[in-house]
Amino acid sequence: MGVIGTVSPGFFGRRRAKAPDLPPGQYLTEDFPVLSAGPTPRISTEAWSFGITTETGEVRRWNWAEFNALAMERPTVDLHCVTKWSKLGTTWEGVPLETLLAGVETSAEYAVAESYGGYTTNLPLEDLLDGKAWIAVRYDGEPITPAHGGPARLLVPHLYFWKSAKWVRGIRLLNDDEPGFWESVGYHNYGDPWREQRYWGD
Amino acid sequence: MARATVLGRLTWRVATVAAVRDETQNARTIVLDLPDWPGHLAGQHVDVRLTAPDGYSTERSYSIASAPEGNRLELTVDLLPDGEVSPYLARVLSAGDPLEIRGPIGGWFVWRPERPEPVQLIAGGSGVVPLMAMIRTREAGGARAPFRLLYSTRGPEAAFYRDELRRSSENGSGLSVTYAYTREVPQDWERPPGRVDAGLLAQAAWAPEREPISFVCGPTGFVENVADLLVSAGHDPARIRTERFGPSGGQP
Numbered sequence: 001m002g003v004i005g006t007v008s009p010g011f012f013g014r015r016r017a018k019a020p021d022l023p024p025g026q027y028l029t030e031d032f033p034v035l036s037a038g039p040t041p042r043i044s045t046e047a048w049s050f051g052i053t054t055e056t057g058e059v060r061r062w063n064w065a066e067f068n069a070l071a072m073e074r075p076t077v078d079l080h081c082v083t084k085w086s087k088l089g090t091t092w093e094g095v096p097l098e099t100l101l102a103g104v105e106t107s108a109e110y111a112v113a114e115s116y117g118g119y120t121t122n123l124p125l126e127d128l129l130d131g132k133a134w135i136a137v138r139y140d141g142e143p144i145t146p147a148h149g150g151p152a153r154l155l156v157p158h159l160y161f162w163k164s165a166k167w168v169r170g171i172r173l174l175n176d177d178e179p180g181f182w183e184s185v186g187y188h189n190y191g192d193p194w195r196e197q198r199y200w201g202d
Numbered sequence: 203m204a205r206a207t208v209l210g211r212l213t214w215r216v217a218t219v220a221a222v223r224d225e226t227q228n229a230r231t232i233v234l235d236l237p238d239w240p241g242h243l244a245g246q247h248v249d250v251r252l253t254a255p256d257g258y259s260t261e262r263s264y265s266i267a268s269a270p271e272g273n274r275l276e277l278t279v280d281l282l283p284d285g286e287v288s289p290y291l292a293r294v295l296s297a298g299d300p301l302e303i304r305g306p307i308g309g310w311f312v313w314r315p316e317r318p319e320p321v322q323l324i325a326g327g328s329g330v331v332p333l334m335a336m337i338r339t340r341e342a343g344g345a346r347a348p349f350r351l352l353y354s355t356r357g358p359e360a361a362f363y364r365d366e367l368r369r370s371s372e373n374g375s376g377l378s379v380t381y382a383y384t385r386e387v388p389q390d391w392e393r394p395p396g397r398v399d400a401g402l403l404a405q406a407a408w409a410p411e412r413e414p415i416s417f418v419c420g421p422t423g424f425v426e427n428v429a430d431l432l433v434s435a436g437h438d439p440a441r442i443r444t445e446r447f448g449p450s451g452g453q454p
Contacts, residue, residue, distance in 0.1 A: 005253035006302050008214050010294045013254045014286050025246045025251075025261040034422045034446050037310055039429035078318065083447075084249075084261055117439065147426055185309025198249075199307060201211030 020059050025194035026086040032148070033085055037181065040146045041117035048151050051170040052100055052137060056106045062101075064151065067139065070095045074136060077157035079164075080193035092155055094136030097128040108173035112153045112180060121134075121165050121180035122189070123156065125173065127156040132158055135168060160191040160198070203412050205272065211282050214251060215239075215273065217300045225362040227282040229328065230292045233274065236303060241270040244339035245312035245332045245417065248277070248305030252287060262287045265419075265445075269338035275303070277363060279350040280327035298303060311417065311445045315345040319415055323351040324398070324428050326420020330362050333419060337377060344413050348376045350414075354405045355393075356423065377440030380406040398424075403431050410436035415424065419445040441442060 022028065051061040062070070072093045073090025079087045111125045127133065136155040139143065144150030156163045162182050183189050190196040196202060216320040222339045224230050246266055254261040268276035281292040313321060321340075321369040323333040330353055340349060340372065355361045361381065382402055387395050393402070408414040416437060418428050425446045430443050 005214070005251050005259045006300045007255055008252040008290065008295075008301070011252045011254055011290050013252070013258045014262060023247075025259075025262055027262075036444060036446065038444055039433050039442050041439070082276070083263055099433070132228055137307060182310075186307060199212050 092136040093138035114168040177178035242306035243312040244304040244336040251302040322416040326424030329420030354382040
């Protein structure tokens with residue numbers, strides 16, 4: 001970052017009269033691409049549950065009905081995928097993580113989101129608080145499809161979208177950071193799009 | 203989950219275009235000279251950055267098509283008519299031009315030559331590119347793992363690397379290639395045009411009992427369909443690795 005690139009002879013790019021403010025290296029898409037490392041898990045809402053496990057091993061768990069009885073928010077947020085696409089103004093419905101963590105006794109500083117299908121991603125606990133993260137169950141007024149992470153996905157829009165774990169089934173709280181799936185194979189541990197933290201060492 | 207090779211800081215490097223060659227009417231391979239290229243794993247990709255005279259720049263990711271080989275790197279770019287970057291790479295860029303590259307990237311959708319189990323490659327359209335890197339890496343290293351490629355394209359004209367794949371599947375090295383055509387089929391072709399289905403998969407792919415590792419790459423709808431079929435056929439989801447690209451095609 002910060003280096004002026006080598007000019008590409010004959011490249012002029014798209015007309016950029018009113019380009020929105022995008023993080024470095026991102027381009028705009030109207031579409032909603034799907035990126036996943038394996039087959040899409042299909043989890044029935046009957047079989048679904050969501051749990052928070054503290055560093056001492058205490059668990060709070062909700063089934064689908066209990067979870068959907070919680071107060072929901074409707075955040076409209078921009079998404080930034082590390083594969084370069086950004087999608088602006090997406091609307092979700094979900095339960096803010098504060099609600100789920102209220103009354104959970106913890107002194108942990110780190111969290112790992114765990115998904116059906118085995119996916120994991122790590123983030124500092126503070127990035128899940130203060131209205132920055134939700135467990136979303138609806139996108140654009142509809143239930144989230146399996147390909148996009150339904151029945152429920154983590155939504156942490158201020159970080160690259162791989163941190164917004166699809167098919168989420170729980171959050172584990174930890175005293176020590178523990179790299180998740182992409183974080184173990186070359187992707188940045190934190191993943192702030194505005195600082196272009198795509199890969200290790202960025 | 204397998205851990206990748208440890209990557210250092212990935213810096214932008216300026217590659218020089220050594221040559222370009224057409225793969226199809228719409229796809230072109232770009233051969234790059236990259237001083238001090240650290241090497242890569244089959245299946246990895248690079249980030250490409252284009253910069254306009256006024257300083258505007260944009261980045262995209264492209265799969266590496268070639269096996270690791272010194273300072274040479276090949277990308278195959280499929281032209282997307284309304285794309286911002288692919289028309290430049292597939293039509294404008296010429297031998298001698300500079301191209302900024304950062305990589306290699308990715309440690310999951312990769313095949314390492316020391317792996318002994320059978321490999322099932324399933325490509326939709328330009329999804330064949332990282333799978334070709336695996337085929338070439340296997341051939342370059344004399345690896346023994348038996349490979350099968352199931353390659354779905356609109357028609358014969360749209361297939362990349364056709365001659366090379368024919369040679370590689372006829373040299374007795376243990377690669378077999380099956381084509382599936384979705385729109386146009388050659389005369390006397392045994393199947394009507396159509397999507398990859400359970401029947402074709404049963405015929406062309408390793409049986410689940412062989413415990414292959416499967417790499418599926420292509421447009422989202424294609425990958426979703428094929429990955430679901432593999433799971434339904436009894437393949438362990440943990441042994442199916444996918445790379446989806448392009449538009450989602452419909453309501454999320």
